[in-house]
Amino acid sequence: MKIQIKIALIALLFLIPSSLVFAEVRFFPILEDHFKPERTASLLIGSTGGFSAVGVELSMACGLFEIPGTEIRQQVSFTSVDSSVTLIELNPHYMIKLQDQLKVGFGPGLGYATSGGESSMTVQAGASLHYRMDSLFFGASAIQQFVMSGGDNFEFYGKIGYNF
Numbered sequence: 001m002k003i004q005i006k007i008a009l010i011a012l013l014f015l016i017p018s019s020l021v022f023a024e025v026r027f028f029p030i031l032e033d034h035f036k037p038e039r040t041a042s043l044l045i046g047s048t049g050g051f052s053a054v055g056v057e058l059s060m061a062c063g064l065f066e067i068p069g070t071e072i073r074q075q076v077s078f079t080s081v082d083s084s085v086t087l088i089e090l091n092p093h094y095m096i097k098l099q100d101q102l103k104v105g106f107g108p109g110l111g112y113a114t115s116g117g118e119s120s121m122t123v124q125a126g127a128s129l130h131y132r133m134d135s136l137f138f139g140a141s142a143i144q145q146f147v148m149s150g151g152d153n154f155e156f157y158g159k160i161g162y163n164f
Contacts, residue, residue, distance in 0.1 A: 030063030037061050040137045042161030048081045048145070049153035055079030055087070057159065062092065071095040073105060075128075075141075079157075085115040091143065093128050103130045113147060120149035137161040 029035045037060045044055040055078050062072035073095050079087040089112075093105030109124030126143035139159035146152045 024068060026066045026068075028064065029066040035061075035063065037063065037164075039164040040132075040161050041164070042137060042139065042159040044077060044079060044157040044159055046155065046157035048079070048085070048087070048155045051082035051085075053079050053081045053087075053155070053157070055157075057161070071097075071103070072107075073128075073130075085113060087122075088112045089122070089124065089143075091124065091126055091128075091141075093126070095130065101132050104128070105130065109143065109145075111145065118149070120147050122147050126155075132163055135163050137163050 026032075030037070039058070039060045042057045042059070044053070044057055046053050057075055057077040059073055059075040062074050066072070071094075073093050075089075075091045075093060077087070077089045077091070079089070081087060089109055091107060091109035093107035095103045095105040097103050105128045107126060109122075109126055111122035111124060113120050113122055122145050124143050124145045126141055128141040129139055131138045137160065139161075141155070141157050141159065143155040144152065145155055
């Protein structure tokens with residue numbers, strides 16, 4: 001069993017692009033003159049756990065650290081689900097450029113859910129699709145959410161927004 005785990009870890013290292021393994025990580029690029037935050041504000045419309053959901057999302061390039069040649073996008077959202085559940089989520093995504101304006105991403109997430117006076121932390125794994133057309137933004141996200149107090153939800157959102 002231990003040998004299989006080691007083989008899997010070694011195989012994973014070969015799958016990670018060398019630019020990530022040997023890259024020069026810069027911390028707090030937000031403090032540097034060349035930093036471009038690429039801020040976006042979006043309206044979210046979709047479903048969570050089979051219920052209708054609407055919300056807002058603010059996103060920007062990661063200001064905490066930067067790996068040259070890559071992009072990490074910080075996404076913070078506030079969502080109301082069926083007018084009875086409120087979600088606040090942070091979903092940083094590693095973005096992969098497919099075309100000049102089209103990117104696909106994936107990453108973890110943390111959240112906080114409240115409903116009827118009860119609250120719980122959430123952990124998430126998600127994927128996203130971003131299309132930037134000048135100042136317009138279109139996107140979609142799919143997130144598997146695990147609620148710490150029990151249960152899980154699948155979230156799917158369409159996004160339309162404005163790039164600053």
